[in-house]
Amino acid sequence: MQRTVFFISDSTGITAETIGNSILAQFEGVQFDKHRLPFTDNAHKAEAAALRIKTKYAQSGQRPIVVNTMADRALCDIVATSGALMLDVFAPFIGPLEDELGAKRSGAVNRSHGMVDFDKYEARINATNYALSHDDGIDVNYAEADLILVGVSRSGKTPTCLYMALHYGVSAANYPLTDEDLEKLELPARLRPYRDRLFGLTIDPQRLAQIREQRRAGSRYATLQQCRWELEQADRLMRQASIPSLNTTHVSIEEIASKIFDRFGIERTMF
Amino acid sequence: MQRTVFFISDSTGITAETIGNSILAQFEGVQFDKHRLPFTDNAHKAEAAALRIKTKYAQSGQRPIVVNTMADRALCDIVATSGALMLDVFAPFIGPLEDELGAKRSGAVNRSHGMVDFDKYEARINATNYALSHDDGIDVNYAEADLILVGVSRSGKTPTCLYMALHYGVSAANYPLTDEDLEKLELPARLRPYRDRLFGLTIDPQRLAQIREQRRAGSRYATLQQCRWELEQADRLMRQASIPSLNTTHVSIEEIASKIFDRFGIERTMF
Numbered sequence: 001m002q003r004t005v006f007f008i009s010d011s012t013g014i015t016a017e018t019i020g021n022s023i024l025a026q027f028e029g030v031q032f033d034k035h036r037l038p039f040t041d042n043a044h045k046a047e048a049a050a051l052r053i054k055t056k057y058a059q060s061g062q063r064p065i066v067v068n069t070m071a072d073r074a075l076c077d078i079v080a081t082s083g084a085l086m087l088d089v090f091a092p093f094i095g096p097l098e099d100e101l102g103a104k105r106s107g108a109v110n111r112s113h114g115m116v117d118f119d120k121y122e123a124r125i126n127a128t129n130y131a132l133s134h135d136d137g138i139d140v141n142y143a144e145a146d147l148i149l150v151g152v153s154r155s156g157k158t159p160t161c162l163y164m165a166l167h168y169g170v171s172a173a174n175y176p177l178t179d180e181d182l183e184k185l186e187l188p189a190r191l192r193p194y195r196d197r198l199f200g201l202t203i204d205p206q207r208l209a210q211i212r213e214q215r216r217a218g219s220r221y222a223t224l225q226q227c228r229w230e231l232e233q234a235d236r237l238m239r240q241a242s243i244p245s246l247n248t249t250h251v252s253i254e255e256i257a258s259k260i261f262d263r264f265g266i267e268r269t270m271f
Numbered sequence: 272m273q274r275t276v277f278f279i280s281d282s283t284g285i286t287a288e289t290i291g292n293s294i295l296a297q298f299e300g301v302q303f304d305k306h307r308l309p310f311t312d313n314a315h316k317a318e319a320a321a322l323r324i325k326t327k328y329a330q331s332g333q334r335p336i337v338v339n340t341m342a343d344r345a346l347c348d349i350v351a352t353s354g355a356l357m358l359d360v361f362a363p364f365i366g367p368l369e370d371e372l373g374a375k376r377s378g379a380v381n382r383s384h385g386m387v388d389f390d391k392y393e394a395r396i397n398a399t400n401y402a403l404s405h406d407d408g409i410d411v412n413y414a415e416a417d418l419i420l421v422g423v424s425r426s427g428k429t430p431t432c433l434y435m436a437l438h439y440g441v442s443a444a445n446y447p448l449t450d451e452d453l454e455k456l457e458l459p460a461r462l463r464p465y466r467d468r469l470f471g472l473t474i475d476p477q478r479l480a481q482i483r484e485q486r487r488a489g490s491r492y493a494t495l496q497q498c499r500w501e502l503e504q505a506d507r508l509m510r511q512a513s514i515p516s517l518n519t520t521h522v523s524i525e526e527i528a529s530k531i532f533d534r535f536g537i538e539r540t541m542f
Contacts, residue, residue: 003372012529015293017541022286022340022383023364026376034540038529065371069293085371092363093294100336100356101274105297112293113525121523128430132403159399162433166524252392253437254384258283258309269305270288 002031004056004064008049008079010071012113013038019089020067032065040070046078053082071108120169127165127172134173135161142194145173147260150191150238151201152177152230153221154211156248156256160201163253168261168268182233187241199260200238200245205231207249273302275327275335279320279350281342283384284309290360291338303336311341317349324353342379391440398436398443405444406432413465416444418531421462421509422472423448423501424492425482427519427527431472434524439532439539453504458512470531471509471516476502478520 005024007016013036024032037049053064066084070076080086094105115121134140135158142148147170149157157174164170181188191198203211205228212222220226238245244263248256261268276295278287284307295303308320324335335355341347342361351357365376386392405411406429413419418441420428428445435441452459462469474482476499483493491497509516515534519527532539 001372012525014525014529014541015289018286018289018383019360021541023361023368025383025387026342026361026365026379027368027372027374028377028379029374030372035538036529036532036540038533063371065368071297085367087364087367089290090294090297093358094297096356096358097294097298097336100334101272101298101301103298103300106299108297108299112289112296113523115521115523115526116296125430128433132429156396158403159396159437162399163437166430166434166437250386252384252386254283254285255386258285258307261307262309267306269307270285270292 001029002033002060003062004033004035004060006035006037006049006053006064006066006084008037008040008066009069010041010075011039011069011111013069014113016067016069016089020087023067023087040075040079041072043075043078046070046075050079050082053079053084057083123169124166127169128162130171131158131161131165131173134171137175137178140173140175140190142173142175142190142197144171145194145197146171146266147173147264148191148194148198149174149201150177150198150243151203151245152182152208152227152234154208154215155201155203156253157201160248160253160256160260164257164260167270168257168266170261170266170268177230177234177237179230182230182237185233185237185240187237195241195243197264198241198243199263200234200243201256202231202235202238202245202247204247204249272300273304273331274333275304275306275331277306277308277320277324277335277337277355279308279311279337280340281312281346282310282340282382284340285384287338287340287360291358294338294358311346311350312343314346314349317341317346321350321353324350324355328354394440395437398440399433401442402429402432402436402444405442408446408449411444411446411461413444413446413461413468415442416465416468417441417537418443418535419462419465419469420445420472421448421469421514422474422516423453423479423498423505425479425486426472426474427524428472431519431524431527431531435528435531438541439528439537441532441537441539448501448505448508450501453501453508456504456508456511458508466512466514468535469512469514470534471505471514472527473502473506473509473516473518475518475520 007013009016064084067087069089161172161174164172208227209224278284280287337355338358340360424447432443432445435443479498480495
């Protein structure tokens, strides 16, 4: 069974898509064909959207599902003429919140993914630049790092740092353990002052070998033997130095970030 | 007026936080003190969460608000004993969807931000590596790029490329326009074969000078005069080469990405 879903918004559509994906994931037997209709912020665009949805309805014979975050009721009414099942993301929560807060919603276009708080936005871009320039472990000063991810090459450090920076403005550096560190089983001197900010990433050796093989096919670096040795030594080093760690083999960067923030008590909220 | 808000989830809490932020943004007069309670996936953790919320209630005298995406009703009931206003993100949509799809929700822990679809996850990590290695314009082959962002130094290209890669698996490269390009008013030969994948980012000269000043204080690079010249020439070059462009001064990377995808008809959905 396949159903067409439209995420419609007067802004980026990220909220509609995020909650929509979460809800749809709960219906595992159904395939969803997903489309975005962002920046639907006037009657003209709403009519174009309604037409597109209606056309899909006629073609497929199946009623499309619309996950909607438009604030303007008049625009919602236009889209509803398509005959789709309309799921209004905000409607169920506005009434209870208005009662609780004793205030009316503003009804403005949702700019929660816009540049609303300039300082916060700048912090996030600065953190991203920080993550980019503190990525290789060479000639790096960690004094300003909120967190330092430690692990062997290709254990997931870089994408995780970038994610934490981009979304939470967390200045995350990373340090790739070198063969020398792993042979000596010693934390490099540069990291020692920041022991309470270190977090280790590990990964299954088979998966690591696979990732490295994609990068440098046929290299010693990508052999299972080398991966296994590095990971075993890294594991020892982390235990000796009491660095908390996480195996990332089946864990997404979102999950890694949430777990790290949870562990360090970082309450920084998402932008 | 200040209210405490808890985003509670049996998983990362990203969905709860995303929709929560969007709803709360509609109550502009109220300050919200936001906290995350991710991975609340058993009775023990739910009780700890309830206690924390209840304590906050007692301390502040104000009823906390809980934005909840836990799937397990028993856990929701435990958290509800805190006396908070419970906003269940999924509840309002499950009934209508079950009716429409003729299927029951699975009730499993929400893993929409987990590593559910491994191939998609890998595509996203590969795109991030692509963005990182196609960031400086030097020695870069653009043949595999889905998109190439063009603009002067510090116009927002790198964070935008990283965002599009991390979230949508879009292989976004970027090309920083050089003084030579700007003097000649010519697209570099390497970009010409990919004209239909180019998108320009511009920015107000005052803002650009401010960003550059933070980076290289007192440099010629950061003077308003230099910024103005580069941006004027870039604007000319983009018009001559018919490259669509966007001024990023007041626009977040989420908005930039949405607008670019919309323009190029990229329907790739978020991970």
